[in-house]
Amino acid sequence: xxxxxxxxxxxxxxxxxxxxxxxxxxxxxxxxxxxxxxxxxxxxxxxxxxxxxxxxxxxxxxxxxxxxxxxxxxxxxxxxxxxxxxxxxxxxxxxxxxxxxxxxxxxxxxxxxxxxxxxxxxxxxxxxxxxxxxxxxxxxxxxxxxxxxxxxxxxxxxxxxxxxxxxxxxxxxxxxxxxxxxxxxxxxxxxxxxxxxxxxxxxxxxxxxxxxxxxxxxxxxxxxxxxxxxxxxxxxxxxxxxxxxxxxxxxx
Numbered sequence: 001x002x003x004x005x006x007x008x009x010x011x012x013x014x015x016x017x018x019x020x021x022x023x024x025x026x027x028x029x030x031x032x033x034x035x036x037x038x039x040x041x042x043x044x045x046x047x048x049x050x051x052x053x054x055x056x057x058x059x060x061x062x063x064x065x066x067x068x069x070x071x072x073x074x075x076x077x078x079x080x081x082x083x084x085x086x087x088x089x090x091x092x093x094x095x096x097x098x099x100x101x102x103x104x105x106x107x108x109x110x111x112x113x114x115x116x117x118x119x120x121x122x123x124x125x126x127x128x129x130x131x132x133x134x135x136x137x138x139x140x141x142x143x144x145x146x147x148x149x150x151x152x153x154x155x156x157x158x159x160x161x162x163x164x165x166x167x168x169x170x171x172x173x174x175x176x177x178x179x180x181x182x183x184x185x186x187x188x189x190x191x192x193x194x195x196x197x198x199x200x201x202x203x204x205x206x207x208x209x210x211x212x213x214x215x216x217x218x219x220x221x222x223x224x225x226x227x228x229x230x231x232x233x234x235x236x237x238x239x240x241x242x243x244x245x246x247x248x249x250x251x252x
Contacts, residue, residue: 005059005087008033012064014045014105016071021045026067033062044073049111051080057087058121061094068105068134078111081143081237084152086119092155095124099138101200103131113141113193113237116175120152128198132163136200136227139244143237144175144192151175151192160227162200167223188233191217193240197230197247204228209251218243220250 010033013026022045029035032055040046049064056062068074084093095114101107116122130136140158144151153175160168173179174188188194205226213219218232230247234240 005057005061005091005093006031006055007061009063009065010035010049012047012066012074012076014066014068014072014074014107016043016069022072022074032056033064040075042073044075046075046077049076049078051078051082055085055087056082056093056095056122057085058093059087059091061096063096063098065098066100066107066109068099068101068107070102070104070131072102073106075108076110081113081115082111083115083117083146084120084122084154085117086121086152092121092123092153095122097124097126099126099128099136101128101130101134101136103133105131106135107137109136109138111139111141113143113240115143115146115237116152116154117146118149118152122152122154124154124156126156126158128158128160130160130162130200133202134162134200135202136160136198137248138198139195139248140197141193141195141237141240141244143240144188144194153177158196158198160198160200160223162225162227165225167225167227168198168229191233191235193234193237195232195234195240195244197232197244198223198227199230199248199251200225200227202226214247214250215243218247220247
């Protein structure tokens with residue numbers, strides 16, 4: 001019997017309504033990707049991504065898209081961690097995220113952790129396009145294995161463009177079958193949680209942020225243009241979240 005994976009797409013469009021409030025003319029989810037609007041503050045719209053099924057499993061291909069228009073403010077979170085699991089279908093699971101923020105738009109992309117359970121094979125690709133006057137806070141947190149189990153395989157690529165210029169394009173491959181050294185001191189150093197925080201603000205162009213080490217396992221780096229990157233590793237998801245939250249608070 002041939003078992004094929006699930007393909008599902010969730011789409012969000014945020015638009016300023018001219019009265020200081022952000023509307024959501026598009027809020028569509030398929031299959032395991034359900035979207036729910038929640039109470040926002042001020043003119044901000046808030047959306048929660050709710051996993052209606054387990055996954056992604058082997059062979060699944062999930063896509064999440066968000067488009068924030070000029071003057072709109074959108075905050076997106078998720079109801080729980082996403083857990084990649086081995087499935088009956090052969091091949092890797094794919095999770096694509098496509099984000100677009102226009103000039104004058106603002107997006108906070110703050111999902112919960114993505115966990116690669118033992119035996120899973122997950123490819124994550126996040127592509128972000130921010131207008132020159134747009135604002136972005138993006139957090140990615142990835143955990144290799146649940147408590148006490150061996151990690152799954154993770155391939156993660158994050159690319160960010162600001163004003164049409166590439167400011168970040170990085171890829172991390174770790175877990176079983178990954179190139180040697182992924183768990184060595186130059187990469188994860190024995191840690192099992194890895195995260196990135198990308199912050200884009202127009203004022204960073206006029207007043208660049210100074211790069212610095214944050215504690216024992218994180219670093220803040222200015223990127224070309226009005227953007228900064230915080231990269232961190234930690235022993236577990238709780239400690240990773242604490243480091244990234246402290247870094248965001250330090251940026252003001």
